[in-house]
Amino acid sequence: MLDVSKIREDFPILSKKVYDGQPLIWLDSAATSQKPRSVIQSIVDYYEGFNANVHRGVHALSIESTAAFEDARQKVADFIGAESSECIIWTRNTTESINLVAHTWAQENIHAGDEILVTALEHHSNLVPWQKVARDKKATLRIIPLAKDQSLDLSEIDTLINPRTKLVAMVQKSNSIGTTNPVKELAAKARAVGAAVLVDGAQSVPHMPVDVADIDCDFLAFSGHKMLGPTGIGVLYVKHDILERMEPFLRGGDMVLEVSYEDASWNSLPWRFEAGTPNMAGAIGMGAAIDYLNGLGMENVRDHDIQLTKHALDSFKELEEELEIYGPKDPALRSGVVSFHHPDVHPHDLGTVLDRRGIAIRTGHHCTMPLVRSLGVPATARASFYLYNTNEEVDALLDGIKEALRYFGNGAGTAG
Amino acid sequence: MALERLDDLYRDAILEHRRNPRNADKLEDFDTTGDAVNPFCGDEIHLQLKQDDKGRITAVGLQGEGCSINRASGSMMSEAAKGKTPTEIRALTDWVRKLMQGDPEAESQLSPEGDLRNLFGVREYPIRIKCALLPWSALDEALSKLSDG
Numbered sequence: 001m002l003d004v005s006k007i008r009e010d011f012p013i014l015s016k017k018v019y020d021g022q023p024l025i026w027l028d029s030a031a032t033s034q035k036p037r038s039v040i041q042s043i044v045d046y047y048e049g050f051n052a053n054v055h056r057g058v059h060a061l062s063i064e065s066t067a068a069f070e071d072a073r074q075k076v077a078d079f080i081g082a083e084s085s086e087c088i089i090w091t092r093n094t095t096e097s098i099n100l101v102a103h104t105w106a107q108e109n110i111h112a113g114d115e116i117l118v119t120a121l122e123h124h125s126n127l128v129p130w131q132k133v134a135r136d137k138k139a140t141l142r143i144i145p146l147a148k149d150q151s152l153d154l155s156e157i158d159t160l161i162n163p164r165t166k167l168v169a170m171v172q173k174s175n176s177i178g179t180t181n182p183v184k185e186l187a188a189k190a191r192a193v194g195a196a197v198l199v200d201g202a203q204s205v206p207h208m209p210v211d212v213a214d215i216d217c218d219f220l221a222f223s224g225h226k227m228l229g230p231t232g233i234g235v236l237y238v239k240h241d242i243l244e245r246m247e248p249f250l251r252g253g254d255m256v257l258e259v260s261y262e263d264a265s266w267n268s269l270p271w272r273f274e275a276g277t278p279n280m281a282g283a284i285g286m287g288a289a290i291d292y293l294n295g296l297g298m299e300n301v302r303d304h305d306i307q308l309t310k311h312a313l314d315s316f317k318e319l320e321e322e323l324e325i326y327g328p329k330d331p332a333l334r335s336g337v338v339s340f341h342h343p344d345v346h347p348h349d350l351g352t353v354l355d356r357r358g359i360a361i362r363t364g365h366h367c368t369m370p371l372v373r374s375l376g377v378p379a380t381a382r383a384s385f386y387l388y389n390t391n392e393e394v395d396a397l398l399d400g401i402k403e404a405l406r407y408f409g410n411g412a413g414t415a416g
Numbered sequence: 417m418a419l420e421r422l423d424d425l426y427r428d429a430i431l432e433h434r435r436n437p438r439n440a441d442k443l444e445d446f447d448t449t450g451d452a453v454n455p456f457c458g459d460e461i462h463l464q465l466k467q468d469d470k471g472r473i474t475a476v477g478l479q480g481e482g483c484s485i486n487r488a489s490g491s492m493m494s495e496a497a498k499g500k501t502p503t504e505i506r507a508l509t510d511w512v513r514k515l516m517q518g519d520p521e522a523e524s525q526l527s528p529e530g531d532l533r534n535l536f537g538v539r540e541y542p543i544r545i546k547c548a549l550l551p552w553s554a555l556d557e558a559l560s561k562l563s564d565g
Binding site: 019020346347348349352353356363364365369372373377378379407408 | 421422425426431434455456457458459460481482483484485541544547
């Protein structure tokens with residue numbers, strides 16, 4: 001169990017008031033999470049205390065910043081059960097992590113006639129790069145379709161994963177509707193045909209225990225800013241024996257061992273994949289975010305998400321007949337996100353009404369345009385939860401939705 | 417209470433136009449058409465215009481999918497466009513755009529189109545300005561296809 005009122009004291013922004021004194025209700029953590037004071041302070045400490053470029057200087061500050069930077073990398077490795085910190089590559093975000101794989105590993109390993117398999121739940125960041133690889137390599141992009149409840153329809157999975165499959169790239173937790181996919185089972189099927197496995201962990205790593213050894217994936221991509229960390233820092237985990245054979249992505253400073261005017265040899269792992277001055281403050285901030293999450297325990301973070309989701313789904317039953325709620329109903333198969341649509345209230349109008357009550361939600365297609373189109377609506381409204389949200393905030397959301405229905409619903413009068 | 421301020425955006429006239437959009441039937445007999453899509457929210461507008469022999473717009477058909485601001489703006493636009501020449505419509509479009517951008521001059525200009533003034537409140541919601549202007553983009557496109565446009 002999380003002590004949420006104590007947790008909330010750690011997040012300065014949560015005491016903010018918006019408009020005419022409405023307390024902020026942040027239900028948009030799937031877009032970006034808020035930051036605890038310890039994360040903000042770690043960045044201040046870095047800039048005030050030991051700002052220096054890493055891996056370069058012989059002086060005291062560079063030694064200190066390098067140690068903190070590499071310490072953060074080790075924290076990430078431990079957090080996801082990686083075999084070594086050498087397997088952790090700093091990127092800007094999940095999107096860059098996935099593109100790194102598409103520009104390196106995929107160039108060497110995807111050939112004409114091969115198949116790349118993704119799910120119908122993918123964020124554009126785990127779909128668009130594979131469309132290009134498939135086109136360039138004359139490979140085929142295949143999609144695991146959805147069942148009626150927007151979980152994956154696995155009835156044809158043994159045809160979809162076949163000897164031509166070279167990569168299964170799948171989201172572990174849908175940012176758009178919250179579905180949690182059985183990535184471990186799918187990874188085992190991929191292994192059986194010799195395919196590589198990439199997991200988009202942008203929403204799962206912040207919200208539940210994720211262990212790369214347990215999943216047995218080759219790649220895991222995620223972002224710092226959705227897990228209490230700063231923006232501009234992301235991670236790509238690559239299994240060690242694959243990383244050893246991967247060509248560098250960006251070339252330049254820090255990723256080289258020896259350079260002549262004609263040629264260069266590569267630095268050891270993981271720095272071979274980190275050309276140029278990295279985001280030192282971001283990495284250190286992400287390390288502080290992991291410390292904070294470890295202090296709470298990821299099982300507790302997941303259970304809190306499930307509890308909030310259950311409370312939301314139970315409360316929303318009141319509007320069951322009019323409100324379409326997407327995703328599986330079992331909180332074990334989905335959590336952290338409630339995505340919905342009402343025929344009388346456009347999501348943008350709903351978002352504006354809620355905003356004026358201090359409630360921040362996301363409306364639109366959530367960077368999953370094909371998925372939202374398949375739901376048969378132009379857009380959905382999405383509330384997403386995290387470790388600092390309360391049942392009372394979910395209740396305020398429901399009150400806000402009801403207010404919007406009085407405003408717009410069914411040709412009734414104007415403001416209530 | 418927060419919702420009182422919301423009334424500045426969702427004025428009665430906007431809610432009324434949203435519920436009873438004018439000129440919503442698709443024209444079978446038209447001289448030009450225009451379409452506009454906002455891929456970020458999935459909103460879309462499809463417009464047909466019919467002119468008389470002097471070039472004045474005599475009939476408007478407007479269909480689409482969108483939020484209340486988009487629908488109301490389109491409905492008001494369809495009423496305002498009727499009886500005007502393309503040149504007059506362009507001046508009106510220009511005025512609406514300036515109004516949305518907060519141009520003080522546009523604000524002081526009295527428009528003969530009473531209902532359109534209800535779109536004022538949208539300026540306070542920058543993210544929604546695009547919703548209000550989407551139908552006007554379809555109108556631009558329709559006019560640009562006319563030979564006398």
